[in-house]
Amino acid sequence: MKDQIEALYRLQKQDRRMSSIERKLAAIPRRKREMDKDLANLEAMLQTEVDKLDDTRGFRLDQERQLEDEEEQMRASKQRLNQVKTPRELSAVQREIESTRRLAQKRREEIVNITTAIEEAEARIKSMEDALGELRTNLMAERDRLEAIEVKLGKSAKKAEKSRKGLLDQVERDHLRRYERIRKRARGVGFVGVRERRCLACKMAVAHQTYVSLRAAEIIATCENCGRMLYWAGLFPEDESNEPKPKEAPKSA
Template identity: 30%
Template sequence: MKESLARLLDLQNIDLEIDALGRSRVEFPTEISRLEEKLDLSRKDVEGKRKQSEDLETNRRLMEGELEAIQEDLKKHQDRLYEVKTNREYDALQHEIEALKNRMDENETGILEGIELGDGLKERLEEEEATFKELESESLATIKDLKKRLGSVEDNVKEWEEKRAVVEIQIEPRALSAYNRIRKLIKTGVAVVQVEKSSCGGCFRQLPPQLRVEVRRQDQIIRCENCGRIVVWKDEDAD
């Protein structure tokens, strides 16, 4: 039984490695998805600002074209002032000229505001593009590494399962059965613990003297009365 108890610790270490690999099967794809989603959102944000900048530039050019047309129309109206023959025609033409001047002022103001907005947006866009490139570089490298590690998980699990099979046959059936049963009941998967300073190494409850004596004999399966784990002796531990 002493040998079986020692091998139980070895078996547990192997099982904890297999558990960690099992978590990797879930955690790695989850982290990959999180990084890809974050990268996609950042990319869309940059693309949105780039589109906004392009729209501002297009709108500015349209307003500049419209301004040129207004200026030409204004010049024609002003030239016609010398051709009118009645006060009524003159007043009507002046009214149209004032309207054109107002439109011209509005366009000029709109163009200046567009330039100011565009310059500010371009500056922010340059900063965000630089930030995105850095994020993209880091994220793609991490994703590549996670995919590589995920690809090796199955091989690693197989290796540890082969090691488990070797250790398993060295353990007495009733000890192995008790270990497997207890391990399923404990969330952390730690079913076997050593005595630590006269206490259970799992829940740290002080072990009764008689129980410590029984554990030290290492000739039977002893479980902690508090947490139910299998308790094995640690050679350097003292009563």
């Protein structure tokens, strides 16, 4: 029985290694999507600022045109001063000039404020463009790094799969079917150690006689709580600190 325990142990260890590779491979596309999303968000923010700046420039141009009209109106009103014939007409023209002058003065102040806002927006956009350029450079380098890791992990995955096939031949068919069934149901961990009479996956105690038989490598037991196949962790002391810790124990078969 000890040879089967050792074979299952090596198989489980190999499966854990493959699971780790698969998780890392699966994380790479997610990371790429996150990077693309970050870039798209910053591009959208920049475009929003550019659109606002264009609108502000258009508003300033409209204000400048209105100011030109008001200044032209004042010039025309001043020319009319030489043509008035009555004090009443003079008073009306003077009121018109003063009213137009006040409007023009407010317009000039508004144009100054708008110009200041434009300059601030231009500086903000320049900063965002610099940040966007830096982000694109960093993301390109990160994408290259991830793709290199992806290639390396792909090779490791193929090598691990090949090694696993060799290990399958060392496990008896009944044990293998049982192991594969449990592993599929139990989050990839079907063969776990027992230490101090406790299953290292679900932490539940095993019967004393079962523990004795496990220590003697006489049986491959089943945890009555989580349903996983059991072995005595002391058979492989070099790996006692690397036991699996599932997030949730599966129900008993």
